[in-house]
Amino acid sequence: MIVKLISVFVKRGRVDDFMASQEVWNRETSLCVGYLGTLVGRDVGDEDVVHVQVFWRTMAGYERFMREEHDRIAELAGADALYERIEVRVVERVAGDCEVVGSRSL
8 A cells, every 4th residue: 555645734724725625636536546545634733734645555556646647636626726835755565455445535
């Protein structure tokens, strides 16, 4: 399993708009091959920081998403106008291949 860890430093007063944009990301990404799920939460120490964890079955699935779907979804969601900066880290092979056992949308 691959985990993409994203910390989003949202522009002040735009968190609700960002969360609506994140719903677009979640919906569209859920249709992609190899996608396992997403967790989204606000930082308890800074209300303008949102943490997103996206889970992929394999690195190949994640790379396919980045190559074929990422830019289209980014444009559709329009989140880039809502944040000052993001920090992204991809954690490879945190477990073997996984199946979704339960999920819930935002």
